[in-house]
Amino acid sequence: MKKQYGLVILVILSVQLINAQFTLDGQFRPRAEYRNGFQTLIPDAADPGFAINTRARLNAGFTAETFKVYLSIQDLLVWGENPQIIPVDSNNSFAIFEAWAELQLGSGWSTKLGRQVLSYDDQRFFGGLDWAQQGRNHDLAMIKYKKDSFIMDIGLAFNQDLDDNGGPLFGFQNQGTTYPANNPFQYKTMQYLYAKQKWESFSASLLAVNYAHQNFDANGEADGVNSLLTLGSHLNYKKGSFGAAANVFIQSGTFFNGSTDVKGAFLLGLDLSYKASSKLGLGAGIEIISGDDADTNDKTEAFLPTFGTNHKFNGFMDYFYVGNHVNTIGLFDIHASANFKLGKKGSLFAKVLNFSGQQDLPSGENALGTEIDLVYTQGFKGFALKIGYSHLFPADGMYELKGITEELASDTQNWAWAMLIIKPKFLNTANN
Template structure:
């Protein structure tokens, strides 16, 4: 989005709120402004990457800043605006960001471009059980597997959208959004105009949470294309005298259509996830099996709106599902230490539908420790080691960060 479009979106939100003022008392406007809140979030992060290929090792030191403002409410209406800035610090810029053209082909990728963007700017209406937003906004659903904000990267993902959430009661909730632009993590270089429909329903019961969804995605680029996904999921918990259990599963089907005439493609694939976790004396052991299916080794199940870094290994080598699909058997341990949280995980990757020479997709080890200190500060350290087999290359990634919010 260019500067003029950014200014127009901000002006639109401000104008709508001003229009509301013509129908509300001066006292109500004053009260809304008096109840406004401002916030800032700062994150300084070092990231390095070593890969067994011709690229030079990558390293980056970047500082990301969010500055935001939300007004109080006037007859249920309010406005939120947020600006995001990411800068390279101390000249530590030995990395590439392909979509932006930064150091392409020289270094391994670290997807944190320098940018200053209008991150959010939306008008909201809210009452007891209904919330609607119009404008640029963060949208996250469930565990971010299909729709997320990718806030792990310094430039998080937002959407230009109209969204609505309706809670029928404390147990049943519906969400719908029409996305007309995907503001992705590469500054503005890879943003996409779209015609996406997000439909999501959640039901909470005594035996667990049930979710049903339809994600009907279309890139608005003057070509015929559609990526339609329908799915259901379940998450449950139970507890015995000494063990707390968590378990669940998810299944989805997907169709991908692109092009017309003889060049048209039409693929179908499915998604499966099942997990079980046990917590004993503060330590949680979890087994998670995920399958992003394939269509005869020619197409892999896709989740283009997801917070992909959360899944299939911290090394980010499977952000795009291989044509052969992906099976990920994951074992993890989590717990607390010295006031912080630690994680150890092991991934065993394989193809869902093998093709000649592509079957074993390697293994990965992940480790992480995070801690909050002095009230408002956070610290983290993270490591990923990927051992390649039939595809990809051996990769080591390391992160260390410190941040605060006020």
């Protein structure tokens, strides 16, 4: 009888797989880093840091005629963090990175529900933050529409915490007490609209995002929310060997601390690209991010690229907008790059960036320095290797900005890393 039950289950699964697709893949990504000035200026008396960590992911997807389901689990393993023979993960890094279902509603409409990655255009405001081993995700409901070369997404999120007993807060007395108010990334609610139209050589998108943080009173009780509105557009032109991309964003509302009004905040960016030959690509660009003029304590003009993949912009050493440089002097970034193709699977990327503040520091200085980024990529059969090196030449303003004198800072501010990327494909029923 048990064999008959097993046979019935096998037949049902076989019928399901005939009309559906199941994929199972993963990622193994160890990265070693040498830090001698990453994100901030290292003092001469401090020793450089060195560490290795690994991202391990397992992804499963199921696609049927009327729905899709996707699950991604991951763990972040810092080499040596777990004591020997202790059967626990000491940093509690094991997590569900993505878990969503997408339902087809007909006539180009669908809805996507659950934990998912938001990544639009060049990832300037919404990005998956893939460089960071933990990545970035959002818990939300999305309404999607797609027809020909037009797409539109409407996202709605409401985040809630658990009570002291680990249960959901169904009552009204504590409803809304979720996340500290001083974290710009942990919002209470969010609503956004994204629309994009493509033409033959040009595309244009519109993004409107309103997200709110929880306010707390003097007793630590929830006391309403404060909202920040961001409006922006990404324009992209590509024809032949020439390309151009522009970002325009403005912000207004209340800063995530709940006590500072945001007025006149903006981000402007322009990047040009040119494919000089089959083995050489060139790029140049400029980005201006508004900063606080510091005339009052309850108002700021500083723009915050809140959910973007900020490591991709303003230098790989992450001196700006990666856990730092929030509500400060802003940024004026001029950069040029070259990408050399080396053989069939190799490349060398080089970029030079010059930084200054959009506003002046208290001393009147605004020059921040120059950074050089190098990334070598080599593909192999089934895996890839990336090696990077970055060097910062700080100006006087950088010492003032980071709170360290030139005499106490190390003469060399640099960062180096190496990363191995393996993405095994375990199963794909569409290929069977």
